[in-house]
Amino acid sequence: MSNEFNLKRKQMGIWFTLPTVIILILVLIYPIFASIVLSFQKVRFLGQGLSKEFIGIANYISIFSNHTFQSAFIRSIYFTAIEVVAILSLSLLAALLLNHPIGRHSFFRVVLIIPWALSPVANAVLWKWIYNANYGILNFILYSLGIIHEYVVWLGKPWLALNMILLADIWKGIPFITLLLLAGLQNIPNYLYRAAKLDGANTWQQFVHVTFVGLKTPLVISAVLQSIWALKVFDLIYVLTKGSPADSTVLLNYLAWRETFSNLDIGYGAAIANILFCMMFLLALAYIRILRPRQTRRGE
Amino acid sequence: MNSYINSKLSRREFLKITAVGSAGLAMSQFLSGCAPKKSEKVKMNVLVPAAPDPAPPGVAKFAEDAFATWQAEHNVEVVYEAPPWPQLHDKMATSFASGKYTYDVMYNCGWVPEFADYLYDFVDKLPADLISDLPTSSFSTVTWKGKKLGVVFTLSLLTLFYNKEHLESIGVKEPPKTWDELKGVAKELTGGGRYGWVLNYGAPEGIGGVASYWMVYLQQVGGKVYDENGNPAFNNEAGVDALQFMMDLMPYTDPGSISYVGINDATNVFASGQASMMMNWPFMYTAASDPSTSKVVGKFGTAILPAGSAGSASIDGTDAYTIAKLSPNQDLATKLIEFYLDKDIQKRQVLDTGWLPIRMSVLNDPEVQEKAPNAAVVLEQAKYPYDSFVTPDYNAVTTAIGVEIQKALSGAQTAAETIQNAFDQVTEIIKKRQ
Numbered sequence: 001m002s003n004e005f006n007l008k009r010k011q012m013g014i015w016f017t018l019p020t021v022i023i024l025i026l027v028l029i030y031p032i033f034a035s036i037v038l039s040f041q042k043v044r045f046l047g048q049g050l051s052k053e054f055i056g057i058a059n060y061i062s063i064f065s066n067h068t069f070q071s072a073f074i075r076s077i078y079f080t081a082i083e084v085v086a087i088l089s090l091s092l093l094a095a096l097l098l099n100h101p102i103g104r105h106s107f108f109r110v111v112l113i114i115p116w117a118l119s120p121v122a123n124a125v126l127w128k129w130i131y132n133a134n135y136g137i138l139n140f141i142l143y144s145l146g147i148i149h150e151y152v153v154w155l156g157k158p159w160l161a162l163n164m165i166l167l168a169d170i171w172k173g174i175p176f177i178t179l180l181l182l183a184g185l186q187n188i189p190n191y192l193y194r195a196a197k198l199d200g201a202n203t204w205q206q207f208v209h210v211t212f213v214g215l216k217t218p219l220v221i222s223a224v225l226q227s228i229w230a231l232k233v234f235d236l237i238y239v240l241t242k243g244s245p246a247d248s249t250v251l252l253n254y255l256a257w258r259e260t261f262s263n264l265d266i267g268y269g270a271a272i273a274n275i276l277f278c279m280m281f282l283l284a285l286a287y288i289r290i291l292r293p294r295q296t297r298r299g300e
Numbered sequence: 301m302n303s304y305i306n307s308k309l310s311r312r313e314f315l316k317i318t319a320v321g322s323a324g325l326a327m328s329q330f331l332s333g334c335a336p337k338k339s340e341k342v343k344m345n346v347l348v349p350a351a352p353d354p355a356p357p358g359v360a361k362f363a364e365d366a367f368a369t370w371q372a373e374h375n376v377e378v379v380y381e382a383p384p385w386p387q388l389h390d391k392m393a394t395s396f397a398s399g400k401y402t403y404d405v406m407y408n409c410g411w412v413p414e415f416a417d418y419l420y421d422f423v424d425k426l427p428a429d430l431i432s433d434l435p436t437s438s439f440s441t442v443t444w445k446g447k448k449l450g451v452v453f454t455l456s457l458l459t460l461f462y463n464k465e466h467l468e469s470i471g472v473k474e475p476p477k478t479w480d481e482l483k484g485v486a487k488e489l490t491g492g493g494r495y496g497w498v499l500n501y502g503a504p505e506g507i508g509g510v511a512s513y514w515m516v517y518l519q520q521v522g523g524k525v526y527d528e529n530g531n532p533a534f535n536n537e538a539g540v541d542a543l544q545f546m547m548d549l550m551p552y553t554d555p556g557s558i559s560y561v562g563i564n565d566a567t568n569v570f571a572s573g574q575a576s577m578m579m580n581w582p583f584m585y586t587a588a589s590d591p592s593t594s595k596v597v598g599k600f601g602t603a604i605l606p607a608g609s610a611g612s613a614s615i616d617g618t619d620a621y622t623i624a625k626l627s628p629n630q631d632l633a634t635k636l637i638e639f640y641l642d643k644d645i646q647k648r649q650v651l652d653t654g655w656l657p658i659r660m661s662v663l664n665d666p667e668v669q670e671k672a673p674n675a676a677v678v679l680e681q682a683k684y685p686y687d688s689f690v691t692p693d694y695n696a697v698t699t700a701i702g703v704e705i706q707k708a709l710s711g712a713q714t715a716a717e718t719i720q721n722a723f724d725q726v727t728e729i730i731k732k733r734q
Contacts, residue, residue, distance in 0.1 A: 049399025
């Protein structure tokens, strides 16, 4: 009787989850599969849809010997590494301030959330005006304070342009990670701090041995999520520089778009997108592993 | 009552009546189906850019009554999709890739060779008097493999715009006519927070990208991007000279130019009076004449582009209307384009939006010449070469050339190195296409 009930229960469960599974197959699995297939094809616009020809791994061979891809790959890694370190550091600082009795007023949280609430394109347009070489507020402020002696073309030099886009993306990324870390901070029991004080720990020691340890999981989750988001950056590049000057702000996601939609080399663009997908998939696996509840050994 | 029916109507009779009734109903339905129907409105889907880019009536604010009348007369409902200009190419590519009908009429800008296999060859179906009123050269960018696949609807060539007040301040009464004069005037005008020249060098690709500006200078020294067999033909003195001139202008160019990704960024600098000269499309005349956004109202002039060793030259904006091969309404779509090119509509286009007409009779109309004095200048510019060198891989080619040019303009490599690198990349792109 019990077995029959369990069987029926399982069958019902399958029926209930089936719509979700079908939707996931249609909107997630199929596009991923189609993109993988496309990356092994030479796709041409020859009328009546697309003309597709199987070419094996030629697109991947071409990618790895392509200087533009190599440069974009290195820039993407640099962009992601710096962004993750900067956002985590600044967000931790912001979360600590917001967790302080003075910073607990809701006003600060509302102000904090503004950059995150902005739509990506609106954010990019905002930064376009901030960085404008002639009328930008950044030049105006720095010039007024005597920090610069002539207006700077922030998006005019390769290395500078990449870092200015990085700065804009860091600004947008801070609020969410701050809220994530703030939630983590508020989960650290107060008695741990009281115990540390009784043991004679100073503020720094409390931070290192209580706060930092308590925030370990939120910090790792933030690092993984932010890495995925940094690898995906597109809007800022599209609006601010279009990859310029001299391709210095072309990152992998933008390159995939350019090859696919601008140059109409769909197979090649799909191959770049798949490499990016693999990188993000590995990060997503790490994320799932971190979130997985730890198994306790019998008897513990 | 019920008992009465039950007593008078047997089950068999009831079934008979029901069957006869049903047959009558079915017959009436059949007959009504055979009767001539009142024709339903045809829905036409049209993809165009949002204003202020060149847009048709119904998107831009002109000739709205005439457009409503045309729709009523033809029993057509025109449904516009008018995204910002940069999204058009992606939308069209996605639509064609799907292999399904999406749009009847589409705006095209240098992409005709790229999408040639998806476009309907309709131009010969347009009235002869309309075709004869269009500049023959306007078909060069919409013709691929001998087929005319689109009609340009605005004469959009780059010409010189200059600040008359600035030029007069250094004792120059006429706009520069040669490269040497342009460089000399730009040098003298630069200083005190003002620059002699401004342009958008931020985007490498497409018409209006940095590569297309180099093509202007290339033609001014008699160069071409491709030879008659379609192979790259710019790795020569003309290619290097054209780029060297751009590099020589850089000390007198607004340094922000290298970061401006759109023409509007550069237009704003000129309109604010911070730069004295630029090359721009005809729309600039209206934009710089608007006192709410411009500080140079009444202070600027326009002229043909200064000549290099081979004379003046420009490029074509190639704003054209095309029809999809999969459109079920190709005849109506042809009529709609004919309406867009009607003399009255073309006249309202220039008077109300500033976008010049393409019909010669309208360009020469005294009222048009009075309200849009740049029309005469653009007509004069059209006497010189204005090839945009569009091919199916125009975006890839201009990206390759543009990125190399940006390196040269930033001082990272010489003109000769740049042209050699660009030539090698374009050769590869062409090889890939073949």
